[in-house]
Amino acid sequence: MDASTARFYEDNAQDIASRYESVGSPVAKYFPLAFVPGARVLDIGAGSGRDLAHLLKSGYDAYGVEPTGGLRAAAKAAHPELENRLVSAALPELGMPFDGKFDGILCSAVLMHVPDHQLFDAALAIRALLNPHGRLLLSLPLTRGDDLVAHRDASGRLFQGYTAEEIQLLFERLGFQCIGRWDSDDALARAGTSWYTLLLELRTTGTLRAIDQIEGVLNRDKKVATYKLALFRVLADIAMHESKTAVWQANGQVGVPLLRIAEKWLMYYWPIFASQQFIPQSQSEGAGGSKPVKFRAALTALMQPYREQGAHGGLSAWHLDWLAGRLSSGMQDQLRSVLRVIAQTIRLGPVEFSGGALESGTVFEYDSRSGLVLMPADIWKELSLLGHWIADAVVLRWAALTERFGHRQGITSGDVLPLLLARPDPERATMLARQAYEKAGVTRCTWSGRPLKQRFAVDHAIPFSLWANNDLWNLLQVDHQVNANKSDKLPSAQLLSDRRTAVLEDWEVLRAAQPSLFDRQASQLLGWAPGNSPRWADAMFGRFREAVEVTALQRGVERWSI
Template structure:
């Protein structure tokens, strides 16, 4: 596409597009639309949204269908800024989010970490060069939900001038269907060529509707095969799969970028969580992870792992600070873990019937220092880890189904090792299940409760802390609520823990706040974030006794602010690693609410 042409002629083109209604232009496939809109939480992408005609129609249809229970989201993507500006005016007041992006990369949309029930490409495909079409269809397929539909209108016929000024190319339905079949989409509808609605004799149109099968891309059965059937001389493969699942499910912001059909993550984060999950298994529970008689594994070095036996698994989490000898030992531990991941599971997990590795590591040498703050930027120093986008999406979408498979197989594998023979009987394997808990009980709401109690003592009377959901004053009995329910999405980050009236918290239980309720609580939530973690005060925070003994309160406060944003920026979708905006954070929280609703079908509150 040539955005310059569309910007230069934006007003004329917008009038032309708006002269025809949605029903006139899309009559051939509109029979599918009511079934999609029937879902009050549908997510729709209008790619090449132009003047906003189609986005407006779909958003209004959703309102008519669901009225005040409408949670449909429409994303309108338009690469020509002037057209997008006119389109945004058309959809003003409707639930339409406008973004500037384009195929084949779609980097902005992809960063949102969301998937769609419907993707509409109206008069777009002819702008994509043949060389970019395979990559484009892969990207579109990866953005579809299982069962989602992709509607592409094909323009046949261009003048030489249109080819030059508007960057148009020939299109072919058979070529499109072949590309779609290669990424697992099937053809639901292919219309005959129809006359141009604007009366241009040299132009005709054809519509192809493609659909993603409900069983997805084949990544899910592949993951299941590695977990259940692949040879396991140690628990390395299961450990890597579980780490990737936990990052995909809980850290949407961890993606550094996408290249082609691969997702790039910081390998330091993989290594940190590798150590996190092995820490209690090995140091606390003394459970063997290989058939060997030695409990030592390749990444457990004398100058690294074994100098940190006084640390717990919860120390190996985003937002924590290590100093002195502990920092140097952690540097060496992460380096050893990166090496072990690269040479063991990444080397031996290969594509079916192939020696081609599924996962790749490009590691870097990192010099040990006497201070390490665990955030995305720090962990990216060790290099990069890449995996197929389809595998990443399977972890992301099916985490609640995949994790029990991984944990169950890990328990069976550990019980089969000679060093763990006392756990062989099924009735004793509950201990192995317990040892595989990802989060320790102590990393729950205690720290936030302590912070609440500190603030209650020092804040002036007119600044009483109130329930974020009901605005009731919290004087005596209160709870700390996980805004995104912990039972469904285990997350003890500071941004997710909010002071709440006990009665209100009981009513909310494990339900997900509606979009409307979350929006209504925005000011209260942001106020709590500000006074508890971000304001420049000298109130001591609930840090370790060691830190308090060597650091002034102002420095502790800065570290706490760092931790707050480090946790949020990696957990929530669409945030940059250096984000420090609570408004952007709240928008990402809204997006995460939508993702959880879609993936887990949680009950609304």
Template structure:
């Protein structure tokens, strides 16, 4: 925006703006205002305040609400001096501070070193060129308090005169929502297009209310600070944050314990699990896409050792998964790779990620590694107990809970920053232009499990042949006997929580499964089905007297690319031997079954073998998904 037009036409424009009341213009989002005004210490920014109509209304509300106890500060920012002078006159008897400033730099307001409960951009966004919008939204996000709201009205229907004289630009709701997501904001409200209050038939308006998440602890702003504002000589910091987010989101059972410290409660994870996920996310970025992860001319990172990482180039990221078995030279190389990753995590991101205003060598560490030396062996089964051998990783409980609760908002921020960081490295110069960065986003896709029930369906068919007719398998939800038509259901809906673990896949009547769809079973329905679910678990995976399908049988029944990732060994399906560091009575299926469950479900010990405890954890996870994702229930 250039202030010239608005200075030259200040009086006429002021008369136009003041002809409509705040309630008329902002009725679509004003329901959020009372809760903000209730706080006697709230801080509000009216950006592009024009003739002061909105600042005046908000300041009057504050005085009416709090009278002599009113500490609410209203900042009115207007780049057109003549218009601002008229606005200052309108608000002269109220607590309104006028400043001359403009997006995208907002240098004056930034120097105030304050943050806001509400930022209002009324009829401003269309003045910001597309090239400046990412910077503008980042500035605005940095000015918001946790839980703060950013209200932006979008004007649709600019004329040629608007483009030329008033320096307006086309706006797009989807573009703005994506920019907001990239800086950690989520959309609280999106209105439909509304008619212009001044009666202009070619103009319509739309309002977005964006919000900064608030976990009540300050952990979310800290995570944003590390991801967006903290110095990044390499991608280590972003990598560690994303690893921890993925563990918190998908593996609540990974918590070994919680313990107190002088600086607050902390969550303890297996260091080997953090290292395994570290290798998982870097694997395809480096080996497949050959993307540099630091400004150095060498593509090699500190954890990429000749006797470890470089001996596993034939492996894919999906091999680094709980429930998988590595043997021979691959197992030895994986031991050494995990050891190198633990060391690298300890000496790089853990050392340099600090709380704001804290030195790197301070005893109040954000993330800490108590590592142990592990001797390489020619067999490694990836479960929690194995990964505990490398020691312990600790982080503040508040940060863990923020990752756990706000994963869907935090991850897009991490990915966006990772893309920008990689694009800035000379080794990735071919992707430096924005239009070529789609490849970087693709490379950062976390390989989610593909929805598959093939392995469990094969097991069902095998059991149907082996079990006597008097012991027909029942639908876990309805108790119907399953003969011909049946489905394998993800008890916790895959569409909302991608998980193909053995415990989560249950035989179901097809009609019942269609009714359930991607809804979450109610707690009552889940508990009613307890006996049948546990009977299926016991029969399919935990009974040693019923043999499971051999690798050859499974291979003959479905494609390798549909196979369970946990059994992909050198592109062939592999069944581990029956004895893997446990007694001979424990089958490989049983070991895998509990390895997957004990890390995916909350509150279980890594050595748990109780299906009663497992079921209680499943009920807890159902409640977590209901609370965090507000899923529809069935």
């Protein structure tokens, strides 16, 4: 509190205290929502003691700080029970009053008196007084009925016009999460004045939010290989496209199957290892050391029979054989061996060490009983909400890191990016769907219902440009002109609803033609294998609609209808 504001409250302490005591507390109704019974609570800027006394009466172990001597005296006179529970202190230099941290803090009608240049320090001081998962209940003016000059009223008091959004962001940057907001009229019925009240919870013991932890790993963690980047890329991919494969734990963690991570790593590293130019993926490889990437030899051997079967070492040909179940028993054994080595590399590398340079500590752990890579739910939420941004950022950092590893070989980011973006050819994948439709007898366009002739198109319902998804459930039989009109747009919600039966009929055709493949791909969307469940189609259509709607919202994609 600045000198002019402090002087006003000291000079008018008795009158101010009387006015506050004449009305009920406007924030008391939020106490049961904000603080658990019996919680240790600190009232910052206790004023007349009205709210502090209410907290005590409600069973809280409550204490208060108030910088104005006149108000402290008035508070103790009106509420004798505050005698040893109210001391002098002011933001931003609160120290550690009453020798310990608190489960909750009340800061009502205080922060508007804190100068802008001290606001961050004030927020930091509040944070330092809270236990992990402690709650902060604060209120500030939403509107004022008087005219301010240079943020001061006619009496010289400072009134900074901090908006709710500004205050919320300030505290979120310090590890809080807003869990409630209420707007209300002025308890003293002052014309034109209203208030907002925020309830925030300190989510972690460190200062880092989940997105800051991710950024910290990508930017500040030591990297002797590209493993950490590959791990975050695959987790972002799964969060966006296979979110139901994640397992939510009762302890606030989320688990992702290590095997699925390993399968995606295989696809990421295949084009890199297939390059005619050696592309180092570790510091040791770049320096010509004797320790190559642990799974390079095994994956290179797996690639060998496909090297002459198309771009990127036959990636598309191998992928199609894998999906269609055409791998020989020997090749299947070899694949399992490669995945074991990759999984071990993931578990003993990035899972164990990601976040080691951060204040908040490592990010992941591995549960050997379930085979899941575990992470805090907040990390998973950020991957789900910002996955496409995170994935793009990771790819760029991966290319830059590879350039650093490969500077002796003359490797540049431009050499690496096409390899990191390489995907199986969608035309090869759609061939399976086309064959299934032709065998079943093409009848009608899934989107328009028009009769189809022998020539038809296979449409990616969720465009390949958005999801790079060639799963059978995403491949529908459509009229050529309809396919051209739809292009890279997403079907509208109404069209999905109208054509539900047609989509399900297509799925039945595809599942009958490729039962194992369809169920495997469907399980990645559903989170469980369809098997003999009679509800698989309904459940899957629900997930399909969810995928379309979330993609439309997150990516701002144009919708399309007939």
